[in-house]
Amino acid sequence: MGNKQTIFTPEQLDAYQVQNKLNGLFYRYRDLAPQLVPLDYTDKPDVTLPYELIGSMPELKDNPFRQRIAEVFSEDGDGNMTLDDFLDMFSVLSEMAPRDLKAYYAFKIYDFNNDDYICKSDLEKTVNKLTRNELTPEEVRLVCEKVIYEADLDNDGKLSLEDFQHMIIRAPDFLSTFHIRI
Amino acid sequence: SMSTRERIKKFICLALQSFRRFRNSLSEHFHQLWLWHKTLKIIGGEFGTSVLSYFIFLKWLLSFNIFSFLINFSFITVPQFIAAEPNNLSFTGLELLTGAGYFQQTVLYYGFYTNATISKTENGASYNMQLAYIFTVGIYFVICLLILLFSMAKSFCRNFINPQTYSGNASKLLCTWDFNVTNEKAVKLKQKNLSTQVKVQNPGDAKRCSNMTNGHPTIVPSRELTQQLSVQLLVLFLCRNIILKISIIGILCYYWLDIVAESKSQCWETLIGQDIYRLILVDFIFCLLGSFFGEFLRRIIGTTVCVSLGVPEFDIARNVLDLIYAQTLTWIGILFSPLLPGIQMISFFIVFYTKKVSLMKNCQPPRQVWRAAQMTTFFMFLLFFPSLIGVLSVIAVTVWRLKPSEECGPFRGLSSMFAAVSEWIKILENYTGSKWVVWIYNNLITSELFFFILSIIFLIITYLYWQIIEGRKTMVKLLRNQIVNVSSSFSFILFKIQDVHQKAETVGFAVPGRKVTWRGSRNHDEKTHHLKESSMPPYSYVSLCLYIT
Numbered sequence: 001m002g003n004k005q006t007i008f009t010p011e012q013l014d015a016y017q018v019q020n021k022l023n024g025l026f027y028r029y030r031d032l033a034p035q036l037v038p039l040d041y042t043d044k045p046d047v048t049l050p051y052e053l054i055g056s057m058p059e060l061k062d063n064p065f066r067q068r069i070a071e072v073f074s075e076d077g078d079g080n081m082t083l084d085d086f087l088d089m090f091s092v093l094s095e096m097a098p099r100d101l102k103a104y105y106a107f108k109i110y111d112f113n114n115d116d117y118i119c120k121s122d123l124e125k126t127v128n129k130l131t132r133n134e135l136t137p138e139e140v141r142l143v144c145e146k147v148i149y150e151a152d153l154d155n156d157g158k159l160s161l162e163d164f165q166h167m168i169i170r171a172p173d174f175l176s177t178f179h180i181r182i
Numbered sequence: 183s184m185s186t187r188e189r190i191k192k193f194i195c196l197a198l199q200s201f202r203r204f205r206n207s208l209s210e211h212f213h214q215l216w217l218w219h220k221t222l223k224i225i226g227g228e229f230g231t232s233v234l235s236y237f238i239f240l241k242w243l244l245s246f247n248i249f250s251f252l253i254n255f256s257f258i259t260v261p262q263f264i265a266a267e268p269n270n271l272s273f274t275g276l277e278l279l280t281g282a283g284y285f286q287q288t289v290l291y292y293g294f295y296t297n298a299t300i301s302k303t304e305n306g307a308s309y310n311m312q313l314a315y316i317f318t319v320g321i322y323f324v325i326c327l328l329i330l331l332f333s334m335a336k337s338f339c340r341n342f343i344n345p346q347t348y349s350g351n352a353s354k355l356l357c358t359w360d361f362n363v364t365n366e367k368a369v370k371l372k373q374k375n376l377s378t379q380v381k382v383q384n385p386g387d388a389k390r391c392s393n394m395t396n397g398h399p400t401i402v403p404s405r406e407l408t409q410q411l412s413v414q415l416l417v418l419f420l421c422r423n424i425i426l427k428i429s430i431i432g433i434l435c436y437y438w439l440d441i442v443a444e445s446k447s448q449c450w451e452t453l454i455g456q457d458i459y460r461l462i463l464v465d466f467i468f469c470l471l472g473s474f475f476g477e478f479l480r481r482i483i484g485t486t487v488c489v490s491l492g493v494p495e496f497d498i499a500r501n502v503l504d505l506i507y508a509q510t511l512t513w514i515g516i517l518f519s520p521l522l523p524g525i526q527m528i529s530f531f532i533v534f535y536t537k538k539v540s541l542m543k544n545c546q547p548p549r550q551v552w553r554a555a556q557m558t559t560f561f562m563f564l565l566f567f568p569s570l571i572g573v574l575s576v577i578a579v580t581v582w583r584l585k586p587s588e589e590c591g592p593f594r595g596l597s598s599m600f601a602a603v604s605e606w607i608k609i610l611e612n613y614t615g616s617k618w619v620v621w622i623y624n625n626l627i628t629s630e631l632f633f634f635i636l637s638i639i640f641l642i643i644t645y646l647y648w649q650i651i652e653g654r655k656t657m658v659k660l661l662r663n664q665i666v667n668v669s670s671s672f673s674f675i676l677f678k679i680q681d682v683h684q685k686a687e688t689v690g691f692a693v694p695g696r697k698v699t700w701r702g703s704r705n706h707d708e709k710t711h712h713l714k715e716s717s718m719p720p721y722s723y724v725s726l727c728l729y730i731t
Contacts, residue, residue, distance in 0.1 A: 062366045064373070065359075093361065099340070110356060130359060131377035132370065143380055147355055155669040164356070171357035172341035172555040176231045180361050181223045 009042050021094075021182075022087070028182065029086050032057065041083065051079030054086075059180050064129040068109045077114075093180040099168065102178050107164045118159040120144050217241070221538060227364035229496070229541065230372070232552035234362065236498050237534070239561060243509050244530045246329075250322055250516060250523035257318045258520050259289045261309050265300045281459035286452060290459075292518050293452035293590035312602040315592045316581070319517055323574060326513075330566045337559040354379075368547055375549050412550065420499055427507050428568050434461075435514070435576050439584065449590040455519035458511055462522070465508050466529045472504075473540045481544040493546045501537070502561050506569055513573040517580060604628075 030037040032053040038045055051070050060066040070079035073089040081089070091097060092105050108114075112122045123144040127135065135143070151159055151167045159167075168174050218241060226234040266289075273284040287294055295315065301308040355376075363369055438454045447453060477494055484491040508526065515522040581600050586593035593599045607623045610616045626632050 059364055062364055062369045063361065064369070065361075106357075127355065127380075130355065130373060131380065132373040134374070134377040135380060139380060143355065151353075151356075153665050153669065155673060167353050168357055171353040173231070173553065174357045175340060176235075176555055177358055177360045177362065179231075180364075181219075181226060 025087055025090055029083055048080045048082050054081055059182055065109055072105060072108045090182055095179060099175055103165045103168045106178055107161050123147055226362040228368045229547045230360045231362050232498060232548055232554040233496050235554045235558050236501055239502060240505060240530060240534055243505055246326060247523040247527045251527055253318055253322055254520040257314055261300050262289055262295055265296050265298060281456040290519055290521050291452040291455045293449040295592045297592045297594050312592045313606055316599060316602055327570060330570055334562045334566050337562055341555040341559050371547055423503050431510060439579055443584045449587050451518045451587060451591055455515060458515035459519060462511050462526060469504055469533055470536055473536055477540045477544040495548050496541055496545045506565055510569045510573060514576055517577055
């Protein structure tokens with residue numbers, strides 16, 4: 001690598017999927033809190049950045065789902081991310097992640113109460129985030145009922161992962177819209 | 183110490199790893215071209231994925247032109263500089279517009295290239311210009327064909343072109359939020375658009391009342407109807423434009439190949455090259471003018487004179503078709519003017535920056551969902567099917583059938599351009615080391631029987647794959663029906679269990695076992711219970727039946 005400082009061991013490099021962008025992503029992670037993140041990661045230091053820093057990134061700060069995204073990818077479920085979580089997040093949201101992986105994580109993002117189903121209350125929260133709370137509760141309820149009616153295949157009143165994946169198949173744009181450029 | 187087998191396994195593992203790393207870095211740096219990465223991010227952030235797809239398509243076409251320019255320049259033009267004849271014409275500025283005059287005697291056109299075998303020193307390495315010309319152009323088109331074929335197939339595979347998509351709210355709501363949009367204003371706009379769509383689709387009682395109190399009920403067309411109409415209009419617009427452009431290029435090709443080539447004029451290839459140069463230049467000028475009138479003036483009109491029109495949206499379809507048209511012309515022109523891709527490269531650069539500036543200053547983000555994935559696949563298909571295949575046919579006719587001009591160009595005096603290859607093969611027959619090349623040429627390339635057999639084999643394979651697809655479609659339909667059937671029989675079984683429960687309780691027996699509740703079917707029954715074991719596999723209802731009985 002010449003005069004570049006080695007940040008990762010070769011085994012670490014192999015383990016991460018986003019190999020070519022690894023250095024770029026690491027510097028973005030470090031830029032959020034230079035005093036907390038060391039430059040040398042070969043001994044796997046235990047560093048976690050709080051959600052407030054992650055949520056202030058320009059790629060995420062205006063996204064209505066930024067809190068859910070951080071919660072889904074963080075180890076503790078509160079949005080505080082280690083470097084591994086950070087890299088996982090951007091590798092799932094990159095162009096090269098397969099459809100099934102993206103569908104799985106999109107499902108988890110929309111599942112606000114983490115019960116492995118998108119129930120009516122999850123849908124209502126999603127609709128409110130998508131429309132910036134501009135709809136009346138009556139309209140929100142109507143929309144959620146329509147969504148469940150269309151997408152619920154096994155008739156249990158909520159969307160399971162299979163229902164969600166079945167819906168994704170009919171939306172070929174999903175792969176390009178569920179994508180954040182960094 | 184490891185056994186040989188383990189050593190071989192480890193070696194293969196390492197080799198695969200390094201190959202994977204190499205391929206990743208190659209695809210990252212070459213195929214994706216970190217050029218304009220930040221600009222594309224900004225465009226995607228403000229306008230969303232659909233507008234971004236136009237700029238990505240432009241960047242992709244640019245890479246084709248850069249590749250063509252590089253190989254043409256290195257393999258054809260640079261050797262020609264060594265054997266160049268002096269240029270006696272004078273340069274006036276008019277040549278930039280007409281392509282004729284001074285440029286006629288430069289490396290820009292076919293006519294300038296020599297047919298000699300260039301060698302720098304006596305008895306040194308020699309460079310056969312005829313073979314270089316035909317092989318460079320030929321190999322470039324083969325590579326283009328393969329790249330386009332694989333990209334198109336991958337795109338089809340990812341996007342499952344299915345005209346019945348977008349039939350409902352569910353996918354619209356949950357799958358189309360554009361995570362690319364990072365600009366605060368754009369996010370707010372998108373949210374507002376979504377809420378407007380929802381409101382229009384579910385007109386509340388308040389709106390209905392206000393419609394009635396005006397005296398006469400107004401008919402508000404449903405959202406689905408307006409969306410259907412706009413899709414049909416788009417399809418009509420696309421078909422009309424495509425047919426128009428194909429006809430234009432078709433007539434031009436007929437004119438060039440049948441009339442200009444047979445006209446016994448001095449150097450007909452150079453004439454065709456000049457025609458194409460002028461066409462490309464005019465197309466470029468009109469592209470810029472289109473941006474000026476279609477976006478800049480339209481915004482001025484929409485904000486000052488006629489405010490109801492509003493700010494324009496970026497017209498993706500029209501712009502992409504313009505790109506495909508320009509690229510088709512460039513591909514046709516490569517044989518007659520090897521440096522044409524370089525000119526097109528410059529033009530694409532300027533178009534990119536012009537469109538970007540015009541977009542940022544004059545346009546608003548698109549309001550409607552644009553089916554970006556399907557459209558991109560469709561445009562790639564257009565680029566492949568009428569465009570590249572048409573160009574290959576034109577090139578094939580030129581190389582095989584037309585007689586090159588007598589006095590200029592690398593193929594002067596031959597009966598056809600391809601004759602250069604057959605003459606080379608005849609020379610090779612005298613060398614024992616290259617007998618295999620001669621064999622391949624005689625039995626594979628010029629043999630009709632070989633191509634006939636190959637076509638039959640491909641037709642059989644296509645037919646088999648087609649039948650497999652039909653079978654899979656039927657299976658998908660059956661499986662889907664099965665899911666619905668299973669769920670409705672499941673509800674029925676649970677209803678029966680509930681019935682038995684109630685009967686047992688009225689009679690006074692306590693029924694042991696788990697408490698199972700059910701949810702009513704699709705008529706939105708008010709009994710909203712949750713299944714305790716909701717992910718029961720289908721065979722378990724059989725065991726429940728046994729439990730009841």
